[in-house]
Amino acid sequence: MPETAAVPSVPAAASAAAAxxxxxxxxxxxxxxxxxxxxxxxxxxxxxxxxxxxATFYRHFPAKEDLVVAYLRATDDRLRAAVAETVARGEAARGVSAVLDLIGEVTCAAGFRGCHFINAAAEYPDASDPVREAITDHRAWFQQTVTDLASLAGHPDPAYAGRVLVLLHDGALSAAELDDPETVRTTVRRAGHDLLGLPQPD
Known part of the structure; x- marks a missing residue:
C-alpha cells in the first residue's frame, strides 16, 4: 500500500538542520x-x-544493506500509521473501502514509481536476505490487515477476500506506473467494492 512521493516520506528539509x-x-x-x-x-x-x-554512515549502518533494511522498516511504519489513520476515519465495515481509496491516492501521487517493497524485492532475489525479511514482514501485516477488514465488512470468506485485495493492491501499484493511473484507481476501487458487496463509490 500504501509511501510511498507514494507514501508519507521521512520528514525532509524543513528540519534538516535539526535532524x-x-x-x-x-x-x-x-x-x-x-x-x-x-x-x-x-x-x-x-x-x-x-x-x-x-565514518558517521558506518557508525549508524555497518553496511549499506543495514540502511536498506532501515529504509524499508521506516516505510513500513509510515504505511501502517497511514492505514490506521485512514481506517479510523470511517465505519469499521467500510475500512476496506478507505484502504482502496488510499491505494488510489498513492497511484496518482506525484513522483509515483510503484511499490517500495516490490521494487526492493526485484533487487534482492534471495529470500533469506534481511532485506527480503523486511519485505515479508510488511506483506504479512498488510495481508492480515485487509483480511481483518474484509471480515469486518461481512465477507463470507475473509481469507480469500484478503488474498484478492493484496493482488489488487500489487496490481494497482505495478500498473499505475505503466498505464493511466486514474483508470487504475477507479478500476481497483470498483473491483474491491464488487468483491465485498459494497455500494460503488461516486
Whole structure:
C-alpha cells in the first residue's frame, strides 16, 4: 500500500538542520532509493547528500544493506500509521473501502514509481536476505490487515477476500506506473467494492 512521493516520506528539509545524522541518512535513502533504485545509489552519494561523513554512515549502518533494511522498516511504519489513520476515519465495515481509496491516492501521487517493497524485492532475489525479511514482514501485516477488514465488512470468506485485495493492491501499484493511473484507481476501487458487496463509490 500504501509511501510511498507514494507514501508519507521521512520528514525532509524543513528540519534538516535539526535532524540527526541517522535521520538525514534515512531521509536521503528514502528519496533516492525510491526514485532511482537501491543498487544504483552508492554510499558516497548517500553520505554527500545527507551531509555526513563515511565514518558517521558506518557508525549508524555497518553496511549499506543495514540502511536498506532501515529504509524499508521506516516505510513500513509510515504505511501502517497511514492505514490506521485512514481506517479510523470511517465505519469499521467500510475500512476496506478507505484502504482502496488510499491505494488510489498513492497511484496518482506525484513522483509515483510503484511499490517500495516490490521494487526492493526485484533487487534482492534471495529470500533469506534481511532485506527480503523486511519485505515479508510488511506483506504479512498488510495481508492480515485487509483480511481483518474484509471480515469486518461481512465477507463470507475473509481469507480469500484478503488474498484478492493484496493482488489488487500489487496490481494497482505495478500498473499505475505503466498505464493511466486514474483508470487504475477507479478500476481497483470498483473491483474491491464488487468483491465485498459494497455500494460503488461516486
Amino acid at each position: 540527526s545524522p541517522r535521520e538525514r541518512l534515512l531521509e536521503t535513502a528514502s528519496r533516492l532509493f525510491y526514485a532511482e533504485g537501491i543498487h544504483t545509489v552508492p554510499v558516497d552519494r548517500l553520505v554527500t547528500e545527507a551531509g555526513v561523513t563515511r
